[in-house]
Amino acid sequence: MTYKKARNIADLRVLSKKRLPTPMFHFIDGGADDEVSLRRNISAFDDYILTPDYLTDVANIDTKTSFLGGQSALPLMLSPTGTSRLFHHEKELAVVRAAAKFDIPYALSAMSTSSIEEVGRASNSHKIFQVYIMRDRSLTADWVARSRAAGFKTICLTVDTPMAGNRERDLINGMTIPPRFSPATLLGFALHPHWLANFALHPRFELSNIIHKSDVLGAQGNTSVIDYVNSQFDRSITWEDAAWLAEQWDGPFIIKGLMSAGDARKARDVGATAIMISNHGGRQLDGAPAPIDCVKSIRDAIGDDLELIVDGGVRRGSHMVKALAAGANACAIGRAYLYGLSAGGQAGVEKCLSIFKSELERTMTLLGARTIAEIRPDHLARNGTADGSSDN
Numbered sequence: 001m002t003y004k005k006a007r008n009i010a011d012l013r014v015l016s017k018k019r020l021p022t023p024m025f026h027f028i029d030g031g032a033d034d035e036v037s038l039r040r041n042i043s044a045f046d047d048y049i050l051t052p053d054y055l056t057d058v059a060n061i062d063t064k065t066s067f068l069g070g071q072s073a074l075p076l077m078l079s080p081t082g083t084s085r086l087f088h089h090e091k092e093l094a095v096v097r098a099a100a101k102f103d104i105p106y107a108l109s110a111m112s113t114s115s116i117e118e119v120g121r122a123s124n125s126h127k128i129f130q131v132y133i134m135r136d137r138s139l140t141a142d143w144v145a146r147s148r149a150a151g152f153k154t155i156c157l158t159v160d161t162p163m164a165g166n167r168e169r170d171l172i173n174g175m176t177i178p179p180r181f182s183p184a185t186l187l188g189f190a191l192h193p194h195w196l197a198n199f200a201l202h203p204r205f206e207l208s209n210i211i212h213k214s215d216v217l218g219a220q221g222n223t224s225v226i227d228y229v230n231s232q233f234d235r236s237i238t239w240e241d242a243a244w245l246a247e248q249w250d251g252p253f254i255i256k257g258l259m260s261a262g263d264a265r266k267a268r269d270v271g272a273t274a275i276m277i278s279n280h281g282g283r284q285l286d287g288a289p290a291p292i293d294c295v296k297s298i299r300d301a302i303g304d305d306l307e308l309i310v311d312g313g314v315r316r317g318s319h320m321v322k323a324l325a326a327g328a329n330a331c332a333i334g335r336a337y338l339y340g341l342s343a344g345g346q347a348g349v350e351k352c353l354s355i356f357k358s359e360l361e362r363t364m365t366l367l368g369a370r371t372i373a374e375i376r377p378d379h380l381a382r383n384g385t386a387d388g389s390s391d392n
Helices: 009-019 022-029 036-047 091-102 116-122 137-149 168-172 183-190 193-201 211-219 225-232 239-248 261-269 291-302 317-326 335-367
Strands: 048-050 065-067 070-072 076-078 106-108 127-131 154-158 253-258 274-278 307-311 330-333 380-382
Touching: 009 022, 009 335, 022 168, 022 183, 022 335, 036 048, 036 291, 036 317, 048 317, 076 106, 076 335, 091 106, 091 116, 091 335, 116 127, 116 137, 127 137, 137 239, 154 239, 183 193, 239 253, 239 261, 253 261, 261 291, 274 291, 291 307, 291 317, 317 330, 317 335, 317 380, 330 335
Parallel strands: 076 330, 106 127, 127 154, 154 253, 253 274, 274 307, 307 330
Antiparallel strands: 048 380, 065 070
16 A cells, blocks of 8 residues: 555554654654553544534535634644654655645744755745744744744744653664664664665755754864753743743744643733644653643633644544534644655655545534534534533
């Protein structure tokens, strides 16, 4: 099977596993500790059921919606994911071009292997830059200025990484800094000649939004780029720092990684316009709640003051509909499009997005919702309360 014949995101995951050397696949696929949150992100959607309306005119389905200050063809954005060059030589440029083709927002990671400027030139679509507040505030301010100059419309602050989660699959497979690959792992690379050939033909791998700090690194002797990055993560940042960043940016401002009503209120108070309800794909605090389970309490707490984006475990168009019915404005995907990227580059990402689009349209048709606005809270119930009423 090729990516062209993939029926769903699970098929793309299988293809990704076949295409990538073991360390790279598990770097995409793994989570922290016992991976409870990783699994729960997906399985939590099974705790909700959809109650349809019938005898409604669903001859025409419109998936367009508005969020983050603009129109989107789908209630979907592409989450920031770092180091995409590991998974395909077309790297982040393939992803932003696919997002532009489907007219949805794309978020570039601060730890990307394509620069802000390269991605800015790649399309005129809605682009988001994801930042961290570093010890050297000038680095964060520089990212903001470069994003503005490159035509990015939104800034996204990730707040759930005061330190890296314990990602044991990466330790097992040698995806450490520096890498420590075993003989068995190295044999796995040899069994993926297509990946090796592309890596040899397109060898450039760098953290493209950090590399300009080479003057600093040179002054620090043998300090590597990744050592510099690790030294810049600041465990002391507070809501005052988030407010500072909001003041630096004139436009939509997302805070990513929040899961509680209290934090949502604080995000509103410091100037955020949206939050990504996220546990970092189960890669940070294991045992954190699934994002879909957090939507109702957050929406009840902040009303319509903030846009809510569900980020985590979204693998089906029906998952998107459940999130919207629960009170979200949109969903975000990360692993899903990386499976597509590693399986087929830009065309693989486009296949991923076409699957979500067709599944969303089909679910809306069967639900009796012609537009995104017609997806209502009373369409959603907890599994086991299938009498048409909703506890959401």
